[in-house]
């Protein structure tokens with residue numbers, strides 16, 4: 034996997050140089066650079082780490098960083114997704130749905146549960162591992178919150194519920210509440226040693242959803258493009274490499290509790306995002322700002338057509354400004370936007386043409402139609 038670039042000291046020095054350039058251009062407030070360097074040397078106390086999953090998008094970044102830190106990694110999955118990855122890592126084969134035999138009697142210092150979206154899966158894994166592990170870290174989502182209408186929302190906000198909490202069908206409506214019930218299953222099983230991480234949109238090289246990726250790809254193509262909404266609308270996302278490092282840090286530090294985990298570690302507007310991405314290309318792109326109402330009237334929607342951006346209006350006033358102070362205090366660090374944008378674009382362009390798919394995008398002809406209508410309005 035070409036995007037699994039070692040996170041060496043050289044890499045972080047390059048990132049620091051990119052940050053300084055962004056700072057000079059006024060893209061990043063000075064406070065954003067005042068973050069600790071992620072740990073890059075081998076850990077003093079190597080852990081035995083179990084990752085439930087590990088071979089999709091986030092998992093490989095966790096595995097790579099854990100190995101760099103000198104931890105011993107074991108994966109548990111069905112052996113279907115990217116089975117060629119990590120030939121030297123122990124792989125336990127099973128199914129969260131009905132076969133956890135391979136986990137019986139095994140001992141680990143820390144567990145990271147990526148693959149559960151329903152509480153039964155969490156309950157059953159916790160049960161089979163009970164008494165044999167240190168911490169149990171569940172990967173939830175900011176979708177767990179009942180509402181996204183609260184700017185600067187922290188971890189104490191209410192989470193979603195379902196009329197029937199036993200449903201197991203994961204849909205757009207049930208995903209968030211099922212994440213919340215899954216979190217609770219981890220807390221109930223490990224009251225003192227659970228960790229719950231609630232990521233926002235996870236992005237970067239390897240992202241199969243093609244959401245954030247839309248912007249580097251579109252901007253790199255050049256020409257006139259729609260810049261959505263108000264230039265000051267806030268946006269948030271987290272580079273999978275930052276999230277992976279943060280999660281391993283939490284496990285190393287025997288942290289406990291619940292953490293919102295999105296980025297960057299400073300307010301970022303949609304204008305800063307788009308111009309920041311443009312800065313890593315040689316594109317002649319020109320942004321035409323089109324307001325949210327006009328886009329809706331022309332059936333161009335946030336998220337599904339123009340990803341990352343969600344207008345900060347009811348009922349989503351807080352979606353782009355989730356409070357991550359607790360995670361930052363616990364060691365969350367964020368790569369500069371320049372790194373995320375450039376690495377994502379390089380990764381995407383290196384994919385075979387048939388795999389260069391964007392899950393969320395605005396088709397070029399539709400974009401040109403909407404731009405023409407915008408210019409023609411009275």
Ligand SMILES: NC(=O)c1ccc[n+]([C@@H]2O[C@H](COP(=O)([O-])OP(=O)(O)OC[C@H]3O[C@@H](n4cnc5c(N)ncnc54)[C@H](OP(=O)(O)O)[C@@H]3O)[C@@H](O)[C@H]2O)c1
Pocket residue numbers: 085086087088089090091092093109110111112113114115127128129130146147148149150172173174175231232233234235236242
């Ligand atoms: N993408 C986002 O923007 C976003 C945002 C917030 C939260 N999240 C959460 O982030 C987490 C990370 O997702 P990821 O896909 O990147 O993790 P991952 O650990 O890299 O990949 C998913 C793993 O789950 C395994 N798996 C799937 N079904 C299984 C089953 N029935 N039994 C055992 N293993 C199974 C897959 O392997 P096999 O197929 O071989 O079994 C694969 O190794 C998810 O919980 C997601 O809800 C994502």
